[in-house]
Amino acid sequence: MRRSERLVAMTDYFKENPYTHISLPFFVQWFEAAKSSISEDLDIIDAMFDQLGIGRLQTSAGAAGGVQYIPDYHMDLSKKKIDDIIELLEDPKRILPGGYIYMSDLLGDLKQLRIIGKMFGAAFKAYDVDYVVTVATKGIPLAYAVADVLRVPVVIIRRDPKVTEGSTVSINYVSGSSRKIQTMVLSKRSIQENSNVILLDDFMKAGGTIHGMVSLMNEFNATVKGIGVLAEAEDDEEDRRVDDYISLLKFQEVNEREGRIQVVRGNYFE
Amino acid sequence: MRRSERLVAMTDYFKENPYTHISLPFFVQWFEAAKSSISEDLDIIDAMFDQLGIGRLQTSAGAAGGVQYIPDYHMDLSKKKIDDIIELLEDPKRILPGGYIYMSDLLGDLKQLRIIGKMFGAAFKAYDVDYVVTVATKGIPLAYAVADVLRVPVVIIRRDPKVTEGSTVSINYVSGSSRKIQTMVLSKRSIQENSNVILLDDFMKAGGTIHGMVSLMNEFNATVKGIGVLAEAEDDEEDRRVDDYISLLKFQEVNEREGRIQVVRGNYFE
Incomplete structure (x- = not known):
């Protein structure tokens, strides 16, 4: 040849x-x-x-x-691509009642999602990772995009046990923003003892969900090597329950009345 | 250069x-x-x-x-790879109480999942597809793997409405095997009118879920161009509510007492 x-x-x-x-x-x-x-x-x-x-x-x-x-994914390229995504997200039509932002299309767009996966893949490339862990449902696409780059298995924490998961470990945690008690469930078979994991989710406000994931990982004796969120919301620092994480995007302002969304680059670019 | x-x-x-x-x-x-x-x-x-x-x-x-x-993904290669997956699945340790099979690790394994995505990508390559549609939670990895090959957006039907989805369309349907009434919810923004879609799910028994997905697609005036399931269970033909689909795997026998699983190639290989 x-x-x-x-x-x-x-x-x-x-x-x-x-x-x-x-x-x-x-x-x-x-x-x-x-x-x-x-x-x-x-x-x-x-x-x-x-x-x-x-x-x-x-x-x-x-x-x-x-x-x-x-x-890898060069920082220059990452900056250019994240600015494209920011432009997509600042469309006022994305504002939902209650000041929420519609992002499902972004997470469904393979082209954008692959780029996001490459950024996190670059951010976590020096870590010795065994699993990428996320929580159903919105985090799943992100987790797969990152795992595709790091080429490690994806583990999905569920909100409710399912018979096809076998025996499970579950924890209760307090959601940071709504203060509601919620449950997380993970199949016992899904993670081997003493593994290194990366936690991923699409969105973080007070960090209650991520905090719950960390607690659940403790039950599996897994070491959390890194935490990544696609977008974080501006929040009172003192309320935040997670300090050490990587974000690609930051929602600085969502003004429902005036129809204005302001998004900036996340801390990965600082 | x-x-x-x-x-x-x-x-x-x-x-x-x-x-x-x-x-x-x-x-x-x-x-x-x-x-x-x-x-x-x-x-x-x-x-x-x-x-x-x-x-x-x-x-x-x-x-x-x-x-x-x-x-594309050549049929010879597909046959070889599906036989590897069959070998993985026939491990008796996968049998869960009630005769269910633990498959979450397979859907979390990027290497296998990519291969599965390529097979469906080849199966549906002649179709003019606008979206790959699945239902939360288990179908999501599969849908992304296929959408990655066909390079179209993924649309995820949920079991319950969520505020971050905006306004939604929902339907009730009867689960084929358990005969329970269930709900499916899809964001109005997620699919444009008159689109062509492929439906994907990880597992099909009587086909109630797929049948529900088809009904929901009708609400969006979408044309279902193809249906793919990773695995189908042996079922009475007359009970099955979906005829025209592609499966990669077929569970022929799951004997919980004797700890025996028999899996064969699905109808894609016939």
Whole structure:
């Protein structure tokens, strides 16, 4: 196989298998090419991925040597893309009664969602993550987009137990803004003991839900390595129950009467 | 930029933007290359994608001419991969009280989920789809995996209205197996009139849920172009309320007492 063909096949393979250790002999056999040719291919791909701002190939030497693709998403690109999303969100037609914002279309738009996933993937790439954990329903798309980049399993906390989950662990927690007591349920099978997890949700105000997720993770002896929310609302700092998190967007003002939404970049960009 | 570099960048671009019309001048400008060189690049990529079984580049001539990547997933590859999934599912440890099967880990496993998405993407590639529609909660990962391939928005039907959805349309329907009356709710903003949709769910027994989804789509004047379920259960044909669907897996027998699960390929492979 010629180099040009190999480059197409290898680019596809890396894109399909991020964070996956691939031995050089695997490529040597697949393409019936010399190891030196494969190494040159890898250099070309690595340089181009770097130039595109989408990550690097990490090579390791020795008997167990090989290569893996670590996705990234350059900060410059992230800023440009988040500003596009901000423009989408500042449309006054999104304001719902009670000052809520309609965002379901954004979370349903694969193009935007993939970009959001890449940003969180870049933010959490240095973490050694075993699972991405979210809570039904709105957090699910976000969690999958991030897990797609980090290539770890998604675990979904439910609001109510379901027979198809098997035995579960549940906790009660107090929702930060409404002060209501709510329940979270997670299948016992879903997380192995002593795992590292990232928590993700679409929206955070007082942080009660995230706080509940942290408590539930304690029940599984899991270590919360990072917390990400797509959007946070301006809130009294003292009321907030979660300090250490990454947000991509921040709703600064939602004025229902005057039909004005003001959104700015989240703390990831600070 | 050299051809080798262009091929890496273009392969990445096509993978990131399936079903997207790209004009040749876009590539010409990006790479500062002659149109003839770009055409040769496209031929190389098209041939390699075809050989890998992951789709083709479709070129159109004329003033509005250009190219788009139509993903596919070869039937041979699909059969091999579905048999791997069947092996995973036939593990007796998955049997839950009542003869239910634990599948949440499969739907949380990005590698498997992506493959499943590619299969449905191939099955529905000739359809002119505007939305992929599913119902919370279990269908969501599947819907996203398919929408990622078809590159259309995901629309999520809920079991209960939520304030952040705005005004909604709701229907009541009878669950096929339990004969309980249930509710489905969908935001009015989520689907435009006269759209073409694909319905997806993780599991189908009597088909009551899918039947309810079809009714709800009627309320939006949407045309159901296809129905896909990851797994179907063996059921009395006469009880089934949905005839025309694609399944990837079929549970033939779940014997709780003897700890035996028998899974076969679904009707997509017939």
